[in-house]
Amino acid sequence: MAGTLAGRVALVTGASSGIGEGAALALAAAGATVAVAARRADRLDDLVKRIQAAGGKALALPGDVVDEAFARNIVEQTVNAFGRLDILVNSAGIIQAGGVENANTDEWRRVLEVNLLATLYTCTAAIGPMRAQGGGDIINISSTAGRRAAAPFGPYSTSKFGLTGMTEGMRQEVGKYGIRVCIVEPGATSTEVADSISDPNYRKAMQAHVSKDGAMKPEDVADAIVFVLSLPRRANVSQLLIRPTIDV
Numbered sequence: 001m002a003g004t005l006a007g008r009v010a011l012v013t014g015a016s017s018g019i020g021e022g023a024a025l026a027l028a029a030a031g032a033t034v035a036v037a038a039r040r041a042d043r044l045d046d047l048v049k050r051i052q053a054a055g056g057k058a059l060a061l062p063g064d065v066v067d068e069a070f071a072r073n074i075v076e077q078t079v080n081a082f083g084r085l086d087i088l089v090n091s092a093g094i095i096q097a098g099g100v101e102n103a104n105t106d107e108w109r110r111v112l113e114v115n116l117l118a119t120l121y122t123c124t125a126a127i128g129p130m131r132a133q134g135g136g137d138i139i140n141i142s143s144t145a146g147r148r149a150a151a152p153f154g155p156y157s158t159s160k161f162g163l164t165g166m167t168e169g170m171r172q173e174v175g176k177y178g179i180r181v182c183i184v185e186p187g188a189t190s191t192e193v194a195d196s197i198s199d200p201n202y203r204k205a206m207q208a209h210v211s212k213d214g215a216m217k218p219e220d221v222a223d224a225i226v227f228v229l230s231l232p233r234r235a236n237v238s239q240l241l242i243r244p245t246i247d248v
């Protein structure tokens, strides 16, 4: 497909809904070939069909990114299928509420595994192929909660602060290989992200927060990602904070 990203190959995690889905569609619309990963295979198949119907190329890679072997393998499968990997967007993520005093450590562990460690796995796997081909782009989706701790959402904030630290360190590490690294920090965006919060009260409150009038839509964040990718290769937007215009 023609477009600013024509000829580039992307892998997007968390592509079965929300920001990841929006990113996959936007990247494909800009001409990139897109591999899409998440656990819900039916959603991925539907997304692949939509991209193909619009004239694009896509591949579904269903599975759980917390499984390190799977997370590394989706990078390998993308390279095997399309010959290279230019863009990695890590959008797989979950929220849980909770504090420290009465911490549900299983939930803390799961949030850190999905939001932080799984991103480490795909990044680790992607650097080799990107380095070998002379460069690439890695975009990790953090949150405004990665800048300012939001007390009722301890595991989530902690994971996003960690993700920012890991991502900025990686930027300093891999720039010399021509790999650009960006952390994108969205504010409230209308997606399904609140649906898996286990505490019903916090689930309802977060569902209301992200679906408020004035909240961003996934395609807004996706357009920002395409902008970051479209700059000349000498320029690296390393951190992109994007919020709803109205302070929802």
Ligand code: NDP
Pocket: 013, 014, 015, 016, 017, 018, 019, 020, 037, 038, 039, 040, 041, 043, 063, 064, 065, 066, 091, 092, 093, 094, 114, 115, 141, 142, 143, 144, 185, 186, 187, 188, 189, 190, 191, 192, 193, 194, 210
């Ligand atoms: P969604 O719930 O719509 O999307 C999350 C995606 O992550 C889904 O595709 C889900 O797919 C996938 N996912 C979750 N766990 C796993 C797993 N273990 N393995 C593979 N895929 C997984 O939410 P958003 O689009 O909002 O979230 C995307 C990112 O944006 C997250 O990192 C989130 O923290 C961040 N963000 C969102 C904001 C918002 O207001 N919506 C604000 C700031 C940041 P599946 O269930 O099929 O596996």
